[in-house]
Amino acid sequence: MMPRISSGISSFDKLVSNDGTGGIPENTVTLVYGPPKVGKSIFCYQFMYNGLKNNQPCLYITSDYGIKQLQQNTLDFGWELNKYFHEQTLYLIDAISSVSGNKIMDTPTYVSSSVHNPTDIMVKLGVGTRFISKKSTSFRSILDSLTTLMAFNDEMLIVRVLTAYIMRIKESGGTAVVTYTEGSADSKVETMLKSIVDNIIHLNGDEITIEAMIGVGKKKSNYRVTDNGINIGI
Numbered sequence: 713m714m715p716r717i718s719s720g721i722s723s724f725d726k727l728v729s730n731d732g733t734g735g736i737p738e739n740t741v742t743l744v745y746g747p748p749k750v751g752k753s754i755f756c757y758q759f760m761y762n763g764l765k766n767n768q769p770c771l772y773i774t775s776d777y778g779i780k781q782l783q784q785n786t787l788d789f790g791w792e793l794n795k796y797f798h799e800q801t802l803y804l805i806d807a808i809s810s811v812s813g814n815k816i817m818d819t820p821t822y823v824s825s826s827v828h829n830p831t832d833i834m835v836k837l838g839v840g841t842r843f844i845s846k847k848s849t850s851f852r853s854i855l856d857s858l859t860t861l862m863a864f865n866d867e868m869l870i871v872r873v874l875t876a877y878i879m880r881i882k883e884s885g886g887t888a889v890v891t892y893t894e895g896s897a898d899s900k901v902e903t904m905l906k907s908i909v910d911n912i913i914h915l916n917g918d919e920i921t922i923e924a925m926i927g928v929g930k931k932k933s934n935y936r937v938t939d940n941g942i943n944i945g946i
Contacts, residue, residue, distance in 0.1 A: 721941065723942075724944050727922070737926045741909045742909065745913070758942060760772060769801040769803070770801070771851060772803065773854065774856055775856070778812060805825055806824050811827055811828065823839075827863075827865075828865075834876055841886070851886045852888070856889075858870060871901060871905065878908060910925075912924040915935070
């Protein structure tokens with residue numbers, strides 16, 4: 713039986729449980745996709761924070777929100793990140809702040825990059841993966857999101873970047889969540905994205921659909937975003 717790790721959303725873990733051991737299959741990559749503003753990033757925040765508070769480090773690549781907005785977004789739910797930056801269990805590759813003109817000094821666990829330069833992001837991913845994997849043989853990773861990277865680069869290049877990201881994370885023992893906004897790329901590219909991940913989750917603002925997950929059949933439930941994050945089956 714494949715080990716599973718908590719998503720940070722207890723109602724989700726119950727939804728995907730066939731035997732009481734629900735959660736995301738360890739050492740897999742999950743694509744969370746759907747229209748804008750349906751909770752994709754919030755799913756990532758809960759996945760990240762659950763790991764951090766349980767001593768499981770996280771490597772986070774953000775191309776949608778810079779570090780300041782990311783910290784504010786998580787703080788809105790009561791999830792404070794400064795402690796984990798200080799403890800060096802949260803490693804952030806920020807690919808958007810420099811583009812928006814916010815110059816922030818790099819630290820051992822915060823590095824800036826650019827959505828215009830996927831090669832630099834991948835180089836820094838290699839450094840970050842080595843850093844985080846030394847903290848624990850099992851870690852979490854997030855790439856939020858592919859959509860912004862595709863907006864600034866050739867779509868097929870980003871498919872190759874995702875393939876390399878998946879290989880790097882899985883070889884190092886990580887479990888990852890990747891987000892993508894539905895309809896923002898060519899339909900053939902969307903099909904390719906789905907073909908190279910292990911698990912696929914669709915959010916539409918009302919329903920969550922488990923389209924594919926190792927060891928789990930297709931499942932569906934309603935959900936909503938509350939002050940405590942995503943809740944399913946409400």
